[in-house]
Amino acid sequence: MTSTTHETAARLDAEDPLASYRDRFVGSETPLVYLDGNSLGRPLRTTGERLRSFVDQEWGGRLIRGWDEAWMDLPTVVGDRIGSACLGAAPGQVVVGDSTTVLLYKALRAGVAARPGRTEVVLDRDNFPTDRYVAAGVADELGLTLRWIDVDTSAGVTLEQVQEVVGEETAVVLLSHVAYRSAWLADAPAITAAVHDAGALVLWDLSHSVGSVPLELDAWGVDLAVGCTYKYLNGGPGSPAFVYVAERLLDGLRQPIPGWMGHADPFAMGPGWTPAPGIRRMISGTPPVVGMLALQDMLALVEEVGMEAVRAKSVGLTEHALALTEDLLAPLGVGLATPREARRRGGHVTLTHPAMREVTARLWEVDVIPDYRDPGGLRLGLSPLSTSYDEVARGLARVRDVLLDLGASGA
Amino acid sequence: MTSTTHETAARLDAEDPLASYRDRFVGSETPLVYLDGNSLGRPLRTTGERLRSFVDQEWGGRLIRGWDEAWMDLPTVVGDRIGSACLGAAPGQVVVGDSTTVLLYKALRAGVAARPGRTEVVLDRDNFPTDRYVAAGVADELGLTLRWIDVDTSAGVTLEQVQEVVGEETAVVLLSHVAYRSAWLADAPAITAAVHDAGALVLWDLSHSVGSVPLELDAWGVDLAVGCTYKYLNGGPGSPAFVYVAERLLDGLRQPIPGWMGHADPFAMGPGWTPAPGIRRMISGTPPVVGMLALQDMLALVEEVGMEAVRAKSVGLTEHALALTEDLLAPLGVGLATPREARRRGGHVTLTHPAMREVTARLWEVDVIPDYRDPGGLRLGLSPLSTSYDEVARGLARVRDVLLDLGASGA
Numbered sequence: 124m125t126s127t128t129h130e131t132a133a134r135l136d137a138e139d140p141l142a143s144y145r146d147r148f149v150g151s152e153t154p155l156v157y158l159d160g161n162s163l164g165r166p167l168r169t170t171g172e173r174l175r176s177f178v179d180q181e182w183g184g185r186l187i188r189g190w191d192e193a194w195m196d197l198p199t200v201v202g203d204r205i206g207s208a209c210l211g212a213a214p215g216q217v218v219v220g221d222s223t224t225v226l227l228y229k230a231l232r233a234g235v236a237a238r239p240g241r242t243e244v245v246l247d248r249d250n251f252p253t254d255r256y257v258a259a260g261v262a263d264e265l266g267l268t269l270r271w272i273d274v275d276t277s278a279g280v281t282l283e284q285v286q287e288v289v290g291e292e293t294a295v296v297l298l299s300h301v302a303y304r305s306a307w308l309a310d311a312p313a314i315t316a317a318v319h320d321a322g323a324l325v326l327w328d329l330s331h332s333v334g335s336v337p338l339e340l341d342a343w344g345v346d347l348a349v350g351c352t353y354k355y356l357n358g359g360p361g362s363p364a365f366v367y368v369a370e371r372l373l374d375g376l377r378q379p380i381p382g383w384m385g386h387a388d389p390f391a392m393g394p395g396w397t398p399a400p401g402i403r404r405m406i407s408g409t410p411p412v413v414g415m416l417a418l419q420d421m422l423a424l425v426e427e428v429g430m431e432a433v434r435a436k437s438v439g440l441t442e443h444a445l446a447l448t449e450d451l452l453a454p455l456g457v458g459l460a461t462p463r464e465a466r467r468r469g470g471h472v473t474l475t476h477p478a479m480r481e482v483t484a485r486l487w488e489v490d491v492i493p494d495y496r497d498p499g500g501l502r503l504g505l506s507p508l509s510t511s512y513d514e515v516a517r518g519l520a521r522v523r524d525v526l527l528d529l530g531a532s533g534a
Numbered sequence: 535m536t537s538t539t540h541e542t543a544a545r546l547d548a549e550d551p552l553a554s555y556r557d558r559f560v561g562s563e564t565p566l567v568y569l570d571g572n573s574l575g576r577p578l579r580t581t582g583e584r585l586r587s588f589v590d591q592e593w594g595g596r597l598i599r600g601w602d603e604a605w606m607d608l609p610t611v612v613g614d615r616i617g618s619a620c621l622g623a624a625p626g627q628v629v630v631g632d633s634t635t636v637l638l639y640k641a642l643r644a645g646v647a648a649r650p651g652r653t654e655v656v657l658d659r660d661n662f663p664t665d666r667y668v669a670a671g672v673a674d675e676l677g678l679t680l681r682w683i684d685v686d687t688s689a690g691v692t693l694e695q696v697q698e699v700v701g702e703e704t705a706v707v708l709l710s711h712v713a714y715r716s717a718w719l720a721d722a723p724a725i726t727a728a729v730h731d732a733g734a735l736v737l738w739d740l741s742h743s744v745g746s747v748p749l750e751l752d753a754w755g756v757d758l759a760v761g762c763t764y765k766y767l768n769g770g771p772g773s774p775a776f777v778y779v780a781e782r783l784l785d786g787l788r789q790p791i792p793g794w795m796g797h798a799d800p801f802a803m804g805p806g807w808t809p810a811p812g813i814r815r816m817i818s819g820t821p822p823v824v825g826m827l828a829l830q831d832m833l834a835l836v837e838e839v840g841m842e843a844v845r846a847k848s849v850g851l852t853e854h855a856l857a858l859t860e861d862l863l864a865p866l867g868v869g870l871a872t873p874r875e876a877r878r879r880g881g882h883v884t885l886t887h888p889a890m891r892e893v894t895a896r897l898w899e900v901d902v903i904p905d906y907r908d909p910g911g912l913r914l915g916l917s918p919l920s921t922s923y924d925e926v927a928r929g930l931a932r933v934r935d936v937l938l939d940l941g942a943s944g945a
Contacts, residue, residue, distance in 0.1 A: 148594075157597055165597065171585070171590045171594075174824075176582070177582075177585075178770070179560055182560075182770055186574055186576065186903060190574075221636060222631075222632070222793070223820070224795070225791055228790075228791045228818070251794075253793045253818075257791065259807060360593060360600060360605050360820075360821075360823035361821045361824065379675060380668065381667040381668065381670070382664045384664075392662075392907070392908065395667075396670060407636050408632075408633025408634050411773070411774070412772040413773065414824050487599065497803065
């Protein structure tokens, strides 16, 4: 790293009002450069002890009584907390449980059922694989048609593209708020309004925006949303997802996996399934209590800092990465698969070069950890509260070193 | 507790070859009487530290690299281990993930799809609520008919009852191996054979038998099974479930929630869903890694002890509970909703009396923790490795005290 690069990063860190939060994360004291917080966030230092204490005190001490005392409400308590801290959602509309894939399935089926007679689901070809697979599966089982939006791999779905395809046949439009590869930040309020103009429902996948980009689901009039908690909410590998259903849709909403925990009275154990009033009806089986512990530590931090400050840091980090790319990597032929305009960009940055698969493998060997996404994309997930400007600079300096080792020389 | 009761229990504990295992569980040193191990097993003393260490070392230290190094295979590694230790299942047929309810849904849909043209699902009215709700939901969405078997609440489904209802229209028979209330232990090998004679598939819910009753799924020719890991496998509140699919059915098996993690190549992120070869196709979303940690401690214990020894202790405990009930409680009008014949009984015992709801509430106040199930059932879940004969005796002596306080006097 040149001294100018080093000085710039040091200055940005010194000026960063959130710089001290980094110390709260496990491993932040090590030289490892972690640029994949959008695949798996770092644990907080409080989390290990929280889990140990839960096992010995709450699970071991309270045993089955824990369900009555606290755990039964945890899916909605944690859901409301995600809603308030990150989603702009009033209480009673968010519940935690299942994987993102399973919740996508339940939400999409529920959305299609709420628009009877309509035969199309709209989505884009660059949406995250699980979203596409689930939509194709649902279309196949219900005899629906998928309407695909083609997008540039360095951008994402625009308002105009949605307006072109939605119509009287559209039941649900399923889109990612931030695209997993390009980081394109969709214009959610405008697209939601356009979907409503066609009489359809929108289902947003918030996996790459929750905890990184401020959301105002209630104000935007969003119908349905799902999201992941192991990225910017630091819930740990495979932590459960959440689903949002706008209050106005909850009455009469039917999801396809009716289980005892979504029943109006789980312990009545009666003959037929009566859905619980409100958002609990989206629950199927026994809530994953242990899986919901870690993310509560991160929610406390987001509540303390506020999503506007998180976003400001996130934009700062991605701008810094773009400037370094321009300086250090563009001369070696590295391109950008991420919007340059901050308002259309989420919390990660994807750099392109034919050698990036090999570059990623070599970086991992020297404890610099970005992610790789085909075709030729080096993806930097810059988790706002645990990533420093210096970490980004050290990482991109290493990308340059590796590219030079591989003989890259630009134009 | 009378001195005879005390002496008998002390003798049984002294003669119990597995008695020392009790010390390995959190809370076994306290006076609390825990008789609900079939709702939530106690944690092992090693589990809290395992979780803390996972957070700080594996998640915090390896970060996203943990997926390549270990976590990606965890659903099948832990699945195979459950298969080998508890299910009598050769490798490659069991996977862990989702809740029991979601896996029931996926397995039932897959089973029905594997018997095209057949229009009926058979189940019993006393099956666990979630099984009935899921079956009703699937029947409703696919236009199938439910064929109900009526059972006595103090027994369960018999071979003859199954033979009476299965036929050319039967696609899947969905039954619990051990009934959640009565503890009736179904004749799984004979029923499985009868279902096959009709050309149908069987789907066993093993939630109340896995880790308590030895299973031989491969030898019995079982097609599909699901089960829970937070009961006798001590996985913690809401730990993920498992699903078994016989190898001969895996080719061509289609489940309704195709996700990226069940794809043949999850990171190809290609346009269409190609199911993974083998059991991985049953996976939908990102595996719940943190939720799979605790149950591995219990699997190690079961591997050490062996399921035959576990079952012998389980039968010893339930026989002990029946003898005490006969002595102490039958004179107060307490009845039995559980088979007297050990070979038809699982690991729990349900005692009936009109006052049992109130009895349960009063017992909880004095740290004696059974469960209650309508109508009038006090359910004693006797987890074989963590429950002592003395604990059962102290618990039932307390039941007698409370019934006497409430004015019970028998006939």
